[in-house]
Amino acid sequence: MESVRDRMTSSRILIIGAGWAGISAAHSLMLAGVPGEQIVMLERAPRAGGRAFSFTDKEQGLDLDNGQHVLLGCCDQFVQLLGDMNIANAYRFQPSLNIPVYCEGAWGQLFSKRLTGALHLxxxxxxxxxxxxxxxxxxxxxxxxxxxxxxxxxxxxxxxxxxxxxxxxxxxxxxxxxxxxxxxxxxxxxxxxxxxxxxxxxxxxxxGWQQARLGLFTRPLGDLADDAVSHLQRRGVTVRFNTAVDSLLFEGNQVMGARLRDGQNWVADTVISAVPHDALWRMLPDVWQRHADFQGLQKLAWSPILNAFILYDRPVTQHDVFASTQLGGMFVFNRAALVGEDHLDGRWLSISISAADRYRALSHDEIGAMVQKAIAEALPEARDANVEHCKVVWQPRATFLASPGTAGKRLNPTSAAQGLLIAGDWTNTGWPASLEGAVRSGQAAVEAWLRGGRKQPDLPMTS
Structure with a gap:
């Protein structure tokens, strides 16, 4: 029988996943004094960022995010991470919360004032x-x-x-x-x-009003993730893309590393899983999938987000962002104004519809027509404008669904599996699924590692 150390590559700390949870974990390890040369990050995709990535639309040559993410003023750890990594011109915050809202033929506004505590509302x-x-x-x-x-x-x-x-x-x-x-x-x-x-x-x-401010990204998300990974690589971290992990390797209750899809074993003193909950569950041996610490992973559901990118032949809005109660609630962003494509200001819009299960049976053409109709109802300028391009992007597994009773299914950084630390925006951060939650989960995993925290297994385990 092939042992763990056959076809072996080794490192002190192995991070599985190059999304923002994994990036945060690597950065936090180096802040704690771990040399970058002792950290290896494996990512199955050809790029960093996890579910927050960008791609180029082949027809228009425009850089699109797979979903329109935003920040709030309370997202201080994500902002701090960008600052630590010298990632510049990434976002801008509104001076104070200000979101125009369209509903049934009329406009309203959600805003705050610079007043103490909850009085700002x-x-x-x-x-x-x-x-x-x-x-x-x-x-x-x-x-x-x-x-x-x-x-x-x-x-x-x-x-x-x-x-x-x-x-x-x-x-x-x-x-x-x-x-x-x-x-x-x-x-x-x-x-x-x-x-x-x-x-x-x-x-x-x-x-407070500062925590409630809306932060809008001014660069494609993929560029930010690429900058973050480059920062790690310059400090000695090994990052391997297109490298899928098949399973975690155990000796007794101790995680020894990971087996790659190509059959190679990667041995490590510590493994940080920074992948979605269902990906972690698939990497576990059967006996650990049945363990009480991990059974809840199967009960965490996904919730999709529907995104549409529309390019008009003329400007149709002056808002940076507005909300509408149409289509179950949607947020519309003037993407050109945000990312500095001045020649497309007011013409190139990004529309995000959260919890969009109800639209899964529709074709992209049907969704595009539906969204265009909703935009035209809210924006008179769009009624006479021609649509030059419409791109629909589904995120079927955008976030975990925070259903009642979910708190008990979100894992802590440590478990009965010794040598395994767990990160990801779905873990028990106290935050909703978000970039901020991902960053905080990576920090929490490293803090647990520094404490040497280990949970003893309930029963003797075998691999």
Whole structure:
């Protein structure tokens, strides 16, 4: 029988996955004093960034992101990582939150003022045109519930049930809470955990005007990931693309490394898994798939995001970003203005529809027509404009679905599998699936490694 050390390559620390969780883990290891030469990162794809990547549209030659990501002012660790790696001109924050909202033939606005704590929301909610005065007052009464939420207790309840319990009408839910909550958590209010929703609103909205600011990327996401990997490589980290891991290697309860698809074994003192939950589960031997620490991985579901990129023959908007309640809620970005393609300003739009399961049966042509109709309803300038190009991009596995009861299925950095550390935006970061959550998960894995934390197995295990 072939042993772990046959056809062997070795390193001190092996990171599986070159997304932002893996990038963060590598950077955190070097901050902790680990030489880059002792770190190897393996990535099955031909590029970095994980699910936040870019590609060039063959017909127009435009750089498209696979999905339109945004930041909030509370995403301080992702911003810090970009700064540490000298990745410049990556994003810009709004001076304060300001999102025009289209709903049923009228425009309103979600905005904040530079007021202390949750008071920054007061002017915007009291003047929000898509709600009557009574519903605005009810929305304000719900806000204190986000200040100190009992996340664990609320996790068993849906966000929709929590909102209704706190006096929110269906009109308020559809025009406010679901519109914002779906964009943040990629699930509609009746699909997602009240605990994670309340914690997300606390961190990103209620905590203060600076935390609530919207951050817009000004470069393609793939360029940022490429810059990050280049930074790691210059400091000695080995990064191998097109290198798929087939399985994790165990000796007893100890992870010894990974077996690659080509049959090579990569032996390491420590393995950091920075891949999606289902990819980690597939890499585990059968006996570990059945272990209590990992059984929850199969119960984490995915939620898709639908993206459309539309190029008009003339400018149709002056907004950098706006939201619409159409199509279950969509956010529209003036991509040309964001990434500096001045000749296409107002013409080249990126549209993002979260939790888009309802549209999976439609063809790309049907989706394109549907989105164009919704844009034309909101933007009069688009009604007479010609569409030069429309590209539909599905993210079928965009994020895990933060359904009620999900908190107990999100793994901590350590488990009974000794020598294995676990990262990824789906892990138990306390954050929704996001770039910030990914970065924090990589940091948490390294912090656990520094503590030497090990969880003893419940039962003797064999490989």
């Amino acid at each position: 007061l002017p915007g909610l009291l003047s929000y045109a898509h709600l009557g005065m009574l519903d605005r007052v009810r929305a304000l009464r719900a806000a204190p519930g986000f200040l100190h939420p009992d996340v664990e207790a609320l996790d068993a309840m849906s966000f929709g049930d929590w909102l209704r319990k706190n006096g929110q009408t269906e009109r308020t839910i559809g025009r406010l809470w679901d519109l914002v909550g779906t964009a943040v958590l990629n699930g509609h209010v009746d699909q997602i955990s009240a605990g994670l929703a309340a914690e997300s609103f606390r961190m990103g909205v209620v905590a």
